Amino acid sequence: MKKSKNALVILAGGYGKRFKKKLPKQFNEINGENLIDFFLNRIDINIFDTIAIVTKKSYQKKTKNLKIKYPFLNFLNVEAGKNRQLSSLNALKKLNTFKPDNVLIHDAARPFSSNKLVTKIIRALNKNQSAIPYISSPDKKIISKKEFNKPIKLIQTPQGFKFNLIYKAHVNTKIVNAKDDSVLIPIENLYFIKGEKLNIKITYPEDFNYFKLFVRPVYKSGIGYDIHQIDTKTKKGLKLCGVKINFNKLVGHSDADVGLHAICDSIFGALSMKDIGYYFSNKDPRWKNKNSEFFLKFARDKLKENNFYISNLDINFIAEKPNISKYRKEMILKLSLLLKIPKNIISIKATTNEKIGFIGDGLGIAAESIVQITDEKLY
Numbered sequence: 001m002k003k004s005k006n007a008l009v010i011l012a013g014g015y016g017k018r019f020k021k022k023l024p025k026q027f028n029e030i031n032g033e034n035l036i037d038f039f040l041n042r043i044d045i046n047i048f049d050t051i052a053i054v055t056k057k058s059y060q061k062k063t064k065n066l067k068i069k070y071p072f073l074n075f076l077n078v079e080a081g082k083n084r085q086l087s088s089l090n091a092l093k094k095l096n097t098f099k100p101d102n103v104l105i106h107d108a109a110r111p112f113s114s115n116k117l118v119t120k121i122i123r124a125l126n127k128n129q130s131a132i133p134y135i136s137s138p139d140k141k142i143i144s145k146k147e148f149n150k151p152i153k154l155i156q157t158p159q160g161f162k163f164n165l166i167y168k169a170h171v172n173t174k175i176v177n178a179k180d181d182s183v184l185i186p187i188e189n190l191y192f193i194k195g196e197k198l199n200i201k202i203t204y205p206e207d208f209n210y211f212k213l214f215v216r217p218v219y220k221s222g223i224g225y226d227i228h229q230i231d232t233k234t235k236k237g238l239k240l241c242g243v244k245i246n247f248n249k250l251v252g253h254s255d256a257d258v259g260l261h262a263i264c265d266s267i268f269g270a271l272s273m274k275d276i277g278y279y280f281s282n283k284d285p286r287w288k289n290k291n292s293e294f295f296l297k298f299a300r301d302k303l304k305e306n307n308f309y310i311s312n313l314d315i316n317f318i319a320e321k322p323n324i325s326k327y328r329k330e331m332i333l334k335l336s337l338l339l340k341i342p343k344n345i346i347s348i349k350a351t352t353n354e355k356i357g358f359i360g361d362g363l364g365i366a367a368e369s370i371v372q373i374t375d376e377k378l379y
Helices: 035-042 057-063 065-069 084-095 115-124 163-172 205-214 258-270 293-305 324-339
Strands: 006-011 050-055 074-079 102-107 130-141 150-155 159-162 192-194 219-229 237-240 243-248 309-318 346-351 364-374
Touching: 006 084, 035 205, 050 057, 050 084, 057 074, 074 084, 084 102, 084 163, 102 115, 102 163, 115 130, 115 159, 115 192, 159 163, 219 258, 237 324, 243 324, 258 293, 258 309, 258 364, 293 324, 309 324, 324 346
Parallel strands: 006 050, 006 102, 050 074, 130 192, 309 346
Antiparallel strands: 102 159, 130 150, 130 159, 219 364, 237 243, 309 364
16 A cells, blocks of 8 residues: 655744734744744654745744754745735645645644644544544533524644645635635535644743643763873873872873863763864864863853753763872862852762773773753753
8 A cells, every 4th residue: 555645734924913922932942942843842753754834934044953853854944924824825835846645734833732643633534535633612602592502612733634635725715814724625525533632722921831831851961981091201290170180191182181071072972063073183283282171161162052951970980090089079079160060960980990901001091971961951
């Protein structure tokens, strides 16, 4: 059986006057995640071959990161029309080039739609021309003196359609400024499925409190490792985690602080960046004898730029000598000041190499670092 081609339209072109914010509600963020990001993170986006994001031209830069985040998907930036109906039409015209079998049209203001609902809509399209989710309201509607207590059905998005059906409906309709895509479809082609009560629409500023409850902090981890040879011709000059130690210094292009180098690499890894050598090459004369605190501050600034905070930092030294435990408290304080993080989330440990190999022979010192970062502000 031939696999159906599915497309997704996310309508994010509205301004939302009732939201009463300068930035449209769909682009307001919590923990670095806006309404569009949140919805896409909740669903299996591999279901879709093409995703069209409809926004005002001035806000298209807000969605460019999606192409970077999901390079395996075909993302289309579509300029919004003067109203919702024209925005849908603009997206469908762009999608027509790809000839999808099915299309789901979704309002960015409904970020809580689940993957279960999306999957149910696509399955329903295997046998039906459309799949429109709804929920029953406990409220009743009075139509006239003779007709009252009529049950209310609340229509939701995403709404699923056979592409050709909804495309032709939009192109040929005489209706202007339709607030919902399903109203353009003949009633005999409408198939209703149960929606979700949690699939609410963000309309007013206070509705954003629901978004705050749903958004979970993001946690990422990174690993760093560095090793340097001991300069046996010297008897002092060693620096570990920014602390001066009365012991042979290490050989290196900079000050060879293996602790700070390992921490930098772990932060770069957690941020999906390149290694320390890419940013501070040992062939670049600018970094000759450079204090490694400069490199760590660069890594700290990258955390700030990306709105991440260190939630735990674990450093382990591997060396026969010196005795690292004597300097643990001083190192923790130094790192706390350099990274501007609480001391109680820093761990300094050390072990020997049991007289084995290069380090075991007392010829080198290594350090490994594991960092956990989060977009939740902790301090």
